[in-house]
Amino acid sequence: MSKVLSDDQMMRLRKVPLFQGLTVAEIRILLDRAVVVTPQKGALLFSQGEKADHFYAVLEGQVKLFTTTEEGEENVVEIISPLMSLAEAAIFLSARFPVNGETLSPCVLVRIEGRAFLKRLEENSLLAQRVLSGMAQRHRLLLNQVVQLKTQSPAQRLGTFFLSLVMAGEGEQVPLPYDKHVIAARVGMKPESLSRALIRLRDLGVDCQKSSLIVADVDRLRRFCEGQAD
Known part of the structure; x- marks a missing residue:
């Protein structure tokens, strides 16, 4: 079951790195086709190799990103916590999901349709610049994690x-x-x-x-x- 985002949920999305610096009104413009979904633990959100036509922001719960080998061995790539986004890079690349996404707990997620999201960015260059800035911040966080693993x-x-x-x-x-x-x-x-x-x-x-x-x-x-x- 899905539902429209509430005002409180819009406010919480401002803390997601992808949307930091945006007003609630600007987020409403970007996410006019987005809905809130509440999958239970163990729900498969997307599969590796599927066409990437949507992405998510996590309001509650955790999501596991993982790959599987030909022998069936699972390799966890990242754990996505509340107030983080996932799979947005695949949307910008007009590609396929490079990993699987599965909920580790009951979740409250914002499901964002890729085509509508990209269309809003094309219509508003200022919004596009701010979203790219948010993506750069997310990239820095991932880089810090890599440095931590190495050192x-x-x-x-x-x-x-x-x-x-x-x-x-x-x-x-x-x-x-x-x-x-x-x-x-x-x-x-x-x-x-x-x-x-x-x-x-x-x-x-x-x-x-x-x-x-x-x-x-x-x-x-x-x-x-x-x-x-x-």
Whole structure:
């Protein structure tokens, strides 16, 4: 079931990098054909190789982008969190989806039709420039992730991910957003490497259970992730 975007949802979309800098009125122009959809966990949004004629913005939930090998092995490319967009690059290339997209939890998504979106950009060059600026910001975020993968150890990458979950909640229990095998893929490591990294982080006061996480000393973990001597 789908429905038209509410005013509150329009306001939230302003936090998505692709739409940052746009007013609600400008977003309404761009997304006049967009609808809100609420798929359940495990819903396949699009398949690798399909013609890319739409993309999404996530308001609630998480979406997994992944590829599969000929042997059926799954490789997670990225986990898309709330207030992020996905598959927009394929729209601009008038191409096909390079990956599969599947929900990791019940989601609230904005489904945006590619043809209508591109037509609005063609009609308004100022809007087009602002959207391209948002795409550049998204590219910088992805580049930072690549740099992190290249320069940090597995334990540091996992610790950085944990820091993003606990924020200021030092010593408080927080839920893990998805299964550990997905977390491993999210930070670019194999499951066996995840186990070793968890052992290393346990020495720093990180207690990661099946579905929850406690970080006893956030500052200590942050220093470790930044490469400072413990």
